[in-house]
Amino acid sequence: MSSPEGNVRFFKRLWHLNIQNKIKIFVWKAIHAILPSRHHLASRGVQIDPLCPRCNLSNEHSFHVLWQCPWAKDVWSESALWPMLSRFLGQNFMELWCWTILNGPCDDVGCFAMISWSIWLARNQWVFEGRSMHGREVVSHAGNIWAQFLTSKPVRISNTINEPHLIHWNAPPVGSIKINVDAAVFDDSDFFGVGVIVRDDKGMVLMARAGCLEGVLTPYLAELLAVREGIILAYHLQWTNIIVETDARNVVEYIRHPNALAPEASIIAFIRRLMLQTSGLTITITITFCRSFANKAAHELASFGLRNLVDVDYKDCCPFYLSSFVRSDFTYDL
Structure with missing residues (x-):
């Protein structure tokens, strides 16, 4: 897979997703491996243990947090995207992003972004508050956030069952x-x-x-x-x-x-x-x-x-x- 800068159409897909702008920016940062993970902070000179605080098996970089960590895999396995994602063999988040676009239906891409965001939120909850979420909870949380965002848009739907x-x-x-x-x-x-x-x-x-x-x-x-x-x-x-x-x-x-x-x-x-x-x-x-x-x-x-x-x-x-x-x-x- 080429560098992020060479995948213009995949970035266009990101900016046109029907999701919150802050989540688009989050995905952009994950693609460029600049999320404030422990590995990234350590590489910037911050005195911190770069190991993943959940599994202690690898340095905690963006791709590890969102995909490679066994806990992250448990989250993805609870989602409807797993049959498609389980076949992914790439080495970074950009490749995972492109794989989702190329192999999933249109709305799977938005779902992927929402779950990735929820995994990151759950990671922060674990690191800073010591509270853990099960994989199914993380997936459900992603669905609730997206549903609230979609239903906030002005769609005319009239339920007239009582007339x-x-x-x-x-x-x-x-x-x-x-x-x-x-x-x-x-x-x-x-x-x-x-x-x-x-x-x-x-x-x-x-x-x-x-x-x-x-x-x-x-x-x-x-x-x-x-x-x-x-x-x-x-x-x-x-x-x-x-x-x-x-x-x-x-x-x-x-x-x-x-x-x-x-x-x-x-x-x-x-x-x-x-x-x-x-x-x-x-x-x-x-x-x-x-x-x-x-x-x-x-x-x-x-x-x-x-x-x-x-x-x-x-x-x-x-x-x-x-x-x-x-x-x-x-x-x-x-």
Whole structure:
């Protein structure tokens, strides 16, 4: 691996991460091996034992603290990144950073930075306060810090589960578009269905999609992927005011309060990132919850896609098998 200065694109990735600036600076210092570790301080003339205070097996330099120390390895083994990181054979933190970027999904890089930061905080807690944290605690701490940072950003997510009028489908406000999404899962199938239906403020169908994707998923994860499909569609349609509606209450809550280290964290982060990207434009995307009775049309589309193992898009028309559900929704809305 070349010197840090030669890896411009890897540094660009650092400065564009959706994390606190102080953590970006911390990672930059770790890459350049200038964290105030015992080895670094001793090399600068400070009278201090350079050995790692945890393991006493090696000098405590940046790479040792964050990766080589057996305690640090215990922390990483508790994270969702371990299957990818366990294959790393490099010799410094810059190589570890580049390995993560090249071998992990986009959101793994932010997760890596957060855990590295938490390892350093736990190290300081041990050195200066004599208090120790288990690996799982460190990983959980990293997830909580990142979740708090992400949820502090202005994302419009409305949870309307207590509004009785949403027992039936309601048309969106004048000038708005509503996208209902749902998923269908069969116990004996290796596929799951996704249904998306787009309607205007008069209840007219502008677009519909019956899809089928491969994978044996829990209903929650299937519903989350259905929401992702709706958000992607909303992002590309570029209407001014768009409501994405799902009958999966837990999906709305997890998007509202994400856990950055949960297995589905990358999907939720992708959804939130798309929503944040529209905030600078004249587009507003809102996610809301509705009762399952108000989401029958989207469910029928998802079931159709799964039953027939097809991916079908309908533009400016309503498929025949959906017409009774759309008429029923339109009647209730009136």
